[in-house]
Amino acid sequence: MPIQCSSCAKKRAVLRRPKTGYSLCKSCFFWAFEEEIHQTIVSAQLFNRGETVGIGASGGKDSTVLAHVLKVLNERYDYGLKLLLLSVDEGITGYRDDSLETVKRNQQQYDLPLTIVSYEELYGWTMDAIVKQVGLKNNCTFCGVFRRQALDRGAMMLNVDKICTGHNADDVAETVLMNVLRGDIARLHRCTAISTTSDGEGAIPRCKPLKYAYEKEIVLYAYFKKLDYFSTECVYSPNAYRGHARTFLKDLEAVRPSAIMDIIHSGENLSVKEGVKMPVQGTCSRCGYISSQALCKSCVLLEGLNRGLPKLGIGKHHRLHDKILTQQALTQQEEKKLKAMDF
Amino acid sequence: MCQVDEEYNSPLEHKSLPAVSKKCMKCKEGTAVLIIRVGDAFCRSCFKEYFIHKFRAMLGKNRVIFPGEKVLLAVSGGPASSCMLAQVQEGLSRDAPKKLRFMPGIIYIDEGGVCGQNAEEREKAVVQLESIFRMTGFPYHIVPLEQVFTLPESVLEPVYSREQPGSSYKAAVDQHIRTEVTRGHGEPAVEETQDAVGRLSLQASTYKPEHKLALEGLFSSLKTLTAKQDMLQILRHHLILHTARINGYSKVMIGDSCTRLAIKLLTNISLGRGAALAADTAFSDSRYGDVVMVRPMRDYSSKEIGFYNRLFEVQSVFIPGLDTKTADKASIQRLTESFVVKLQADFPSTVSTVYRTSEKLHTACPPQSSTTEAAAKCLLCLCALDTKAGKLQH
Numbered sequence: 178m179p180i181q182c183s184s185c186a187k188k189r190a191v192l193r194r195p196k197t198g199y200s201l202c203k204s205c206f207f208w209a210f211e212e213e214i215h216q217t218i219v220s221a222q223l224f225n226r227g228e229t230v231g232i233g234a235s236g237g238k239d240s241t242v243l244a245h246v247l248k249v250l251n252e253r254y255d256y257g258l259k260l261l262l263l264s265v266d267e268g269i270t271g272y273r274d275d276s277l278e279t280v281k282r283n284q285q286q287y288d289l290p291l292t293i294v295s296y297e298e299l300y301g302w303t304m305d306a307i308v309k310q311v312g313l314k315n316n317c318t319f320c321g322v323f324r325r326q327a328l329d330r331g332a333m334m335l336n337v338d339k340i341c342t343g344h345n346a347d348d349v350a351e352t353v354l355m356n357v358l359r360g361d362i363a364r365l366h367r368c369t370a371i372s373t374t375s376d377g378e379g380a381i382p383r384c385k386p387l388k389y390a391y392e393k394e395i396v397l398y399a400y401f402k403k404l405d406y407f408s409t410e411c412v413y414s415p416n417a418y419r420g421h422a423r424t425f426l427k428d429l430e431a432v433r434p435s436a437i438m439d440i441i442h443s444g445e446n447l448s449v450k451e452g453v454k455m456p457v458q459g460t461c462s463r464c465g466y467i468s469s470q471a472l473c474k475s476c477v478l479l480e481g482l483n484r485g486l487p488k489l490g491i492g493k494h495h496r497l498h499d500k501i502l503t504q505q506a507l508t509q510q511e512e513k514k515l516k517a518m519d520f
Numbered sequence: 521m522c523q524v525d526e527e528y529n530s531p532l533e534h535k536s537l538p539a540v541s542k543k544c545m546k547c548k549e550g551t552a553v554l555i556i557r558v559g560d561a562f563c564r565s566c567f568k569e570y571f572i573h574k575f576r577a578m579l580g581k582n583r584v585i586f587p588g589e590k591v592l593l594a595v596s597g598g599p600a601s602s603c604m605l606a607q608v609q610e611g612l613s614r615d616a617p618k619k620l621r622f623m624p625g626i627i628y629i630d631e632g633g634v635c636g637q638n639a640e641e642r643e644k645a646v647v648q649l650e651s652i653f654r655m656t657g658f659p660y661h662i663v664p665l666e667q668v669f670t671l672p673e674s675v676l677e678p679v680y681s682r683e684q685p686g687s688s689y690k691a692a693v694d695q696h697i698r699t700e701v702t703r704g705h706g707e708p709a710v711e712e713t714q715d716a717v718g719r720l721s722l723q724a725s726t727y728k729p730e731h732k733l734a735l736e737g738l739f740s741s742l743k744t745l746t747a748k749q750d751m752l753q754i755l756r757h758h759l760i761l762h763t764a765r766i767n768g769y770s771k772v773m774i775g776d777s778c779t780r781l782a783i784k785l786l787t788n789i790s791l792g793r794g795a796a797l798a799a800d801t802a803f804s805d806s807r808y809g810d811v812v813m814v815r816p817m818r819d820y821s822s823k824e825i826g827f828y829n830r831l832f833e834v835q836s837v838f839i840p841g842l843d844t845k846t847a848d849k850a851s852i853q854r855l856t857e858s859f860v861v862k863l864q865a866d867f868p869s870t871v872s873t874v875y876r877t878s879e880k881l882h883t884a885c886p887p888q889s890s891t892t893e894a895a896a897k898c899l900l901c902l903c904a905l906d907t908k909a910g911k912l913q914h
Contacts, residue, residue: 357789358863360873362880418867425859429790432852433746436790443794446906450798450882 184209191401195393195434203401210398214386215250221371223384224339226257231337233328234262234283234291236276238399239343241283241406243387246398247341248287261335262287265327266295267320268303269412276407283405294331296323300479308413311487316413318491319482322474326466332381344385347392347426350440354422363455369444380467391437462502471498486515546570554827558868564831571820571828575607578816579620584804585771585814587621587696592769593658594760595626597649597837601775603825604817606834608773609656621696622771626653626660627763629756633665633732634739634748635842648837661763666727666735668755675758678809678902679765745851749842750791754900757813764811776801776815779822779860782874787856795906796898798882807902821871 180190182202190200194209201209217223224230232247234240244262251258264280267273277293284291297303300323308316332340349369356365367373372384387395399406429436449455460466461473468474474490480501481489489497500507507515543561544550550563562570579585593608595601611620628649632642646662653660742748764772776784781801788797799805805813817825829836843850848858864870896905 353789354786357786357874357877358870360877362877365877421859421863425855428849428855428859429852432849432855433744435792436852439792440789442792442906443789443797446795447797447881450880453880 192397195430196391196438198434206401207398210390210394211246211249211253214246214390215254217371217389218250218256218386221384223341223372223386224256224258227259228338229259229261229336231261231263231332231335231340232289233340233342234264234280235343236264236279236283236407237343238395238404238406238408239345239348239387239392241279241343241404242395242399243341243343244283244287244289245402245404247386248289260289261337262289262291263328263331263335263337263340264291264293265324265331266293266297267324268296268305270305272409272412273304275409279405279407286405292331292335294327294334296327299323299327299330300475302479302482304413307482307487310482310485313413315488315491319478320413322478322490326473326475328383329381329466337381340381340383341386342383343387345387345390345392345395346437346441347430349385349388349444350437351419351422351426353440353444354426355419358418358422362449362453365444365447366449366455369441389438389441470495472501477501481515486512488515553831556824556827567828568832571824572607572610574819575816576611576618576620578803578819582803582814584812585622586692588692589622589771590767590769591622591624591771591773591814592661592760592764592767593624593626593773594775595628595649595653596775597628597645597839598775599825599829599834599836600777600780600817600820600822602652602836603820603829603834604773604775605652605656606829606832607816624658625767625769626656626658627760627772628653628660628662629759630662630664631752631756631841632839633727633735634752635840635844637840645837645839652835652837661767663759663763664727665752665755665759666731668759669731669734671758671762675762675765676899676902678807678897680809745843745846746791746853749851749853752842757901761808761811770811772811772813774813774815775817777817777820777822777825778875779864779871781815781818781878782871783853783857783860785874785878786860787853790852790856793903796901796903797878799903801878818875 180200182188182190182205183199184201184205188202188204191203192206193200194206230247232240232244234244244260247258247260250256251260262280262284264277266277280291280293283289295303304316304320307319311319328340328342352368353365356362356368371388373380373382398404426437426440429440433439456469458467458469461468461476462471463476464473466473466475470477472480477498478490481487486507489501497507497511542552544552544563544566545559545561546566547563550565552561553564554567555561556567585591593601593605595605605626608620608624612624628646630642630646632638632645637645642664650660650662739748739751742751760772764770785797785801788794788800793800799807801815801818803815803818805815807813820828828834843854846854849855860870860874897903898905
């Protein structure tokens with residue numbers, strides 16, 4: 178017997194929502210999914226009327242759904258937002274070039290202006306060139322740090338008020354687990370916040386409107402809406418340790434689907450003991466970007482690449498920051514440690 | 521083919537030498553018997569000293585157990601709690617002045633009724649445990665889980681005693697020394713203990729058949745193993761708390777190891793208990809007010825405990841639990857356990873990192889009205905409620 182939609186009781190259900198366990202028909206699912214994101218935006222007061230909002234678009238399912246839903250909600254509830262698409266070209270042949278084609282199609286489908294900033298123009302290095310020097314290990318560190326800054330720089334060029342990213346509930350829960358496993362108390366503290374604070378100088382607030390949306394539902398939404406998105410893994414191998422956390426999270430979801438929400442809830446209710454050392458936000462003395470050290474991570478990584486010492490930014494080498502700032506040469510011993518490993 | 525065999529025969533025999541140094545890293549003399557962490561090889565006697573010192577250091581550092589205080593040891597029969605019992609025995613048997621000065625008792629909760637054991641199996645486990653308990657000379661309480669239905673409602677409320685725990689450890693020590701002197705080296709105390717043993721051995725592990733049925737009904741109404749394990753944990757704590765209260769114990773020692781706490785921490789995060797995380801895993805947990813739960817084994821990994829028990833013949837009893845012989849994905853607790861244990865095998869710092877993360881957290885007290893103190897607590901676990909429904913952060 179076909180199962181009826183538990184909301185409208187008229188049409189046949191097409192899916193069982195992992196988040197609530199309800200069986201819904203297509204139109205009821207669309208409505209519920211969009212309304213929940215609207216609720217998230219309204220109750221967290223993510224946007225103000227008249228703001229320009231940049232959507233970080235990679236061409237993947239999350240950012241495509243984000244762009245689509247934000248456009249729908251902006252019209253339906255008259256947020257009065259000016260939406261823009263902002264993409265970062267990391268310079269990965271066989272991956273980013275294809276996904277950027279998707280973003281370009283999205284630009285036309287949704288009629289939103291698109292800006293692409295590339296690693297090459299910002300840093301003078303493409304990811305392909307970086308991998309050539311660094312090897313396949315740790316290259317995600319470079320890509321992640323650079324992407325974060327590239328997005329901010331692009332946003333500054335476009336003069337936007339806020340940036341939205343397509344991080345979903347699974348991503349947030351996974352990050353909570355990762356930070357516990359890595360013992361990173363500072364990040365554990367802030368990773369569940371839906372929006373970064375706007376009081377930091379020179380930083381544009383970022384928010385995650387899909388924070389409470391399950392990855393599964395995002396995929397289903399994109400599938401039923403027939404959205405045009407790109408789904409290929411990055412050609413450079415994914416981070417092994419994060420893979421463990423991801424597998425664990427998916428297993429947890431299989432045992433109890435609400436586990437994802439429970440982890441986010443746990444993360445939101447954690448607080449750090451007084452007297453635990455926390456990093457203080459400052460600015461990089463070279464590029465002026467936010468940083469907790471004298472030099473920001475991306476300047477250190479870049480310095481390492483330009484000096485041919487790619488490991489300079491991998492692990493903790495705070496002692497060397499003064500030397501980099503004053504343009505001193507490193508000792509032979511230090512250099513030896515920081516060279517790429519030969520295989 | 522035969523030739524290949526012949527050629528490889530002799531070098532293979534030589535390969536039996538272990539790659540690590542065979543000397544103890546501490547005394548540099550004794551032969552190493554185990555490697556605790558990478559590079560840390562210990563000989564038998566240094567390992568024992570290290571292990572015992574850790575227990576005493578944990579109690580000494582935290583200063584929550586006062587001299588002369590009655591302390592209830594929660595023993596499940598498993599390796600960690602059996603080892604805790606052995607450590608307490610060791611500490612009490614020592615000569616002054618470093619002797620531990622509290623008065624221990626033991627509690628075992630017989631959970632056979634929900635773990636699918638029949639009366640004979642339960643009886644057998646109890647007999648085995650009793651013989652271990654008797655040898656310690658400490659008074660002991662064997663409480664079947666069924667007795668949870670006889671508990672008064674007061675077990676769900678925290679009781680705040682006249683003095684705040686930890687107010688002045690030094691004063692308590694001085695007080696103890698004075699009474700010791702007047703009593704003449706505490707001989708009456710021994711008599712008292714023996715009395716108690718006699719009395720408590722009489723208190724047989726009995727339960728009414730209707731309570732047995734009620735317990736079975738309760739657990740079969742829970743649909744998932746995750747919920748069953750959660751429920752069992754809560755009921756177990758209630759029974760321990762009640763037994764401690766009626767017998768005048770002001771501290772309860774729980775044998776959670778570092779490994780177990782790391783598993784608990786991740787489990788609790790996955791169950792949405794983030795707000796109660798610190799209380800559930802801290803060294804001392806005073807949510808019940810008058811009875812404080814203490815976890816003195818939290819610095820030992822399960823590996824250290826396993827080796828100690830084996831090398832020094834600490835007896836433990838295997839009693840099947842709710843998740844014995846279940847698949848990895850049977851419950852969230854079970855899944856987390858296998859995840860942590862497997863990750864620990866590949867990344868040996870996993871457990872200690874997770875454990876140290878927990879030390880930096882404290883319970884977030886939601887800014888709810890302080891006048892409705894009672895309403896702001898969870899009825900079952902007595903932790904502060906974290907239900908700021910509908911209100912998002914930032």
